[in-house]
Amino acid sequence: xxxxxxxxxxxxxxxxxxxxxxxxxxxxxxxxxxxxxxxxxxxxxxxxxxxxxxxxxxxxxxxxxxxxxxxxxxxxxxxxxxxxxxxxxxxxxxxxxxxxxxxxxxxxxxxxxxxxxxxxxxxxxxxxxxxxxxxxxxxxxxxxxxxxxxxxxxxxxxxxxxxxxxxxxxxxxxxxxxxxxxxxxxxxxxxxxxxxxxxxxxxxxxxxxxxxxxxxxxxxxxxxxxxxxxxx
Amino acid sequence: xxxxxxxxxxxxxxxxxxxxxxxxxxxxxxxxxxxxxxxxxxxxxxxxxxxxxxxxxxxxxxxxxxxxxxxxxxxxxxxxxxxxxxxxxxxxxxxxxxxxxxxxxxxxxxxxxxxxxxxxxxxxxxxxxxxxxxxxxxxxxxxxxxxxxxxxxxxxxxxxxxxxxxxxxxxxxxxxxxxxxxxxxxxxxxxxxxxxxxxxxxxxxxxxxxxxxxx
Numbered sequence: 351x352x353x354x355x356x357x358x359x360x361x362x363x364x365x366x367x368x369x370x371x372x373x374x375x376x377x378x379x380x381x382x383x384x385x386x387x388x389x390x391x392x393x394x395x396x397x398x399x400x401x402x403x404x405x406x407x408x409x410x411x412x413x414x415x416x417x418x419x420x421x422x423x424x425x426x427x428x429x430x431x432x433x434x435x436x437x438x439x440x441x442x443x444x445x446x447x448x449x450x451x452x453x454x455x456x457x458x459x460x461x462x463x464x465x466x467x468x469x470x471x472x473x474x475x476x477x478x479x480x481x482x483x484x485x486x487x488x489x490x491x492x493x494x495x496x497x498x499x500x501x502x503x504x505x506x507x508x509x510x511x512x513x514x515x516x517x518x519x520x521x522x523x524x525x526x527x528x529x530x531x532x533x534x535x536x537x538x539x540x541x542x543x544x545x546x547x548x549x550x551x552x553x554x555x556x557x558x559x560x561x562x563x564x565x566x567x568x569x570x571x572x573x574x575x576x577x578x579x580x581x582x
Numbered sequence: 583x584x585x586x587x588x589x590x591x592x593x594x595x596x597x598x599x600x601x602x603x604x605x606x607x608x609x610x611x612x613x614x615x616x617x618x619x620x621x622x623x624x625x626x627x628x629x630x631x632x633x634x635x636x637x638x639x640x641x642x643x644x645x646x647x648x649x650x651x652x653x654x655x656x657x658x659x660x661x662x663x664x665x666x667x668x669x670x671x672x673x674x675x676x677x678x679x680x681x682x683x684x685x686x687x688x689x690x691x692x693x694x695x696x697x698x699x700x701x702x703x704x705x706x707x708x709x710x711x712x713x714x715x716x717x718x719x720x721x722x723x724x725x726x727x728x729x730x731x732x733x734x735x736x737x738x739x740x741x742x743x744x745x746x747x748x749x750x751x752x753x754x755x756x757x758x759x760x761x762x763x764x765x766x767x768x769x770x771x772x773x774x775x776x777x778x779x780x781x782x783x784x785x786x787x788x789x790x791x792x793x794x795x796x797x
Contacts, residue, residue, distance in 0.1 A: 402679065402712070416671045418678060428667040441651040445639045452641060 376553035592617035611772035
């Protein structure tokens, strides 16, 4: 295990973004302290260390705060270089990995999240179609990036695996709540197999939320959001 | 994608008013690279494409990092991102902030009116003020050297006149340090070559408004 260099993660158990930081540190075998954020209200520590967005995760290293999950993962990769590289070595492969990670965060996941807030069957059908179109792209990306290996990163779990894998618990929750099979083994065999592989990884197991616990949390959160939006 | 792309070499597919394309031009010029610039009507497609030896790279900040990593600071070519991991994380953070906070707010200054425009104005100015604070007394966001965040932001400079007029702002008065930084950047050949005439950009915006049926 690497020496503890005063590494801390400020976050919460249900956040896929926090998971990314923790998986990366686990892959690098770096000890860290996990600080559970209070959320409502936001802690002084969060407000001080991430004044711009006031969001988790925040990584602390040698007293410096680093924000934004994918920026944190890259920081971790560039700081602890002797163990388990996370970004690919080749600049073109890196560009492709970064592209798909951005696609997942900026385009695909926001679409998937619309499902729970949709009010009509028609709305849900539109979201479902876009969700599946995205999964199809990711299934193809897996083959291109993975180059025959078990991971988006090829032979080892990498950046894009972390970027997508961190959403798996939430994807399973969405599947349970919607009845949609998003990771359909028949339609998307590579991704479905990859998902199981990801969840079984040592670096992931301890930080992936249990689906039932997350389902309970999600139901309560959606109820709150729907109440708030109908109150407007 | 475009036809007859060369098997070897660099091609930048871009649109002259696009701030994202401008980032690509600045980066290629800074590194002193030979490349072909191809004007494309990007239309609704977001952003430029850099084609290197026949392979495409999309998303302007990803393009910047690709150029920086493929042609690192040897032979006097500058490095956009600093060497230190923490400094790199800060540079990435602010570049990402610019994409999140400046892009849409800026567009909404000329695309919207009334309450939506007022909100855009607030977000736009607050975000630029935050960036001005981040610049501080440094000559560049990168410190002594022109770098990643500088490229990520200066690409908007030709649009400032358009934002000023559309949003009834007074950027020169409200953001003096930032405007001084813009002038400093414009002294660089790469930037002066990449930035289009602000008046041409304003006319382009008027054409876009007609195209989208705004106002």
